[in-house]
Amino acid sequence: GAGVSQTPSNKVTEKGKYVELRCDPISGHTALYWYRQSLGQGPEFLIYFQGTGAADDSGLPNDRFFAVRPEGSVSTLKIQRTERGDSAVYLCASSLNSGLPINEQFFGPGTRLTVL
Amino acid sequence: AQSVTQLDSQVPVFEEAPVELRCNYSSSVSVYLFWYVQYPNQGLQLLLKYLSGSTLVESINGFEAEFNKSQTSFHLRKPSVHISDTAEYFCAVRSGAGGTSYGKLTFGQGTILTVHP
Numbered sequence: 001g002a003g004v005s006q007t008p009s010n011k012v013t014e015k016g017k018y019v020e021l022r023c024d025p026i027s028g029h030t031a032l033y034w035y036r037q038s039l040g041q042g043p044e045f046l047i048y049f050q051g052t053g054a055a056d057d058s059g060l061p062n063d064r065f066f067a068v069r070p071e072g073s074v075s076t077l078k079i080q081r082t083e084r085g086d087s088a089v090y091l092c093a094s095s096l097n098s099g100l101p102i103n104e105q106f107f108g109p110g111t112r113l114t115v116l
Numbered sequence: 117a118q119s120v121t122q123l124d125s126q127v128p129v130f131e132e133a134p135v136e137l138r139c140n141y142s143s144s145v146s147v148y149l150f151w152y153v154q155y156p157n158q159g160l161q162l163l164l165k166y167l168s169g170s171t172l173v174e175s176i177n178g179f180e181a182e183f184n185k186s187q188t189s190f191h192l193r194k195p196s197v198h199i200s201d202t203a204e205y206f207c208a209v210r211s212g213a214g215g216t217s218y219g220k221l222t223f224g225q226g227t228i229l230t231v232h233p
Binding site: 003004031034035039041042043044045048050055056059091093095101102104105107108109111 | 117120122125150152158159160161165167206208210211219220221222223224225226
């Protein structure tokens with residue numbers, strides 16, 4: 001079946017602009033995660049959803065970042081007033097649910113965001 | 117809170133040589149441990165995981181890792197590497213305690229394994 005998909009694959013924007021990054025999880029997966037990977041670093045947790053609600057948003061760096069998952073499937077990560085330091089690959093992952101560690105997190109290919 | 121340290125950013129080896137990629141973690145609670153692999157131009161894939169039981173876990177392509185609680189380590193090993201093992205490898209931990217932080221993974225910085233012919 002289809003894996004986790006993310007759109008766009010690449011996004012170039014100017015400093016100060018607003019961007020939206022989309023994640024389509026694997027069908028039936030109730031848990032959805034966002035991570036950010038800067039150059040030369042490992043993925044860094046941002047937020048995860050169990051169903052429609054954000055179960056943990058402790059990784060969001062500031063209030064310019066916001067994510068939604070209104071119907072418990074597709075999620076959108078929104079970044080306001082982008083800064084050059086926001087440039088990174090944004091990864092999305094999904095799993096059957098977050099409660100059991102045996103449920104593997106499957107990662108999407110990522111969206112590469114470049115802020116000029 | 118947890119943290120993960122991968123002690124080597126790059127590991128070059130020759131084909132058929134053994135390799136060890138080191139991973140140490142820090143946590144005040146019990147953890148689950150994972151190794152992910154990212155092949156060139158591909159997404160992250162789970163390689164192997166330790167949840168409970170035997171401290172030695174294996175992958176389908178010959179890698180193994182041993183959970184050492186006293187040394188807080190989860191090193192990845194392979195006795196004989198192939199060119200196709202060239203990739204970036206990430207060690208990750210997940211809290212074994214309950215609460216809202218239960219689901220997230222904390223990753224190390226990654227180790228680039230390059231296998232030369």
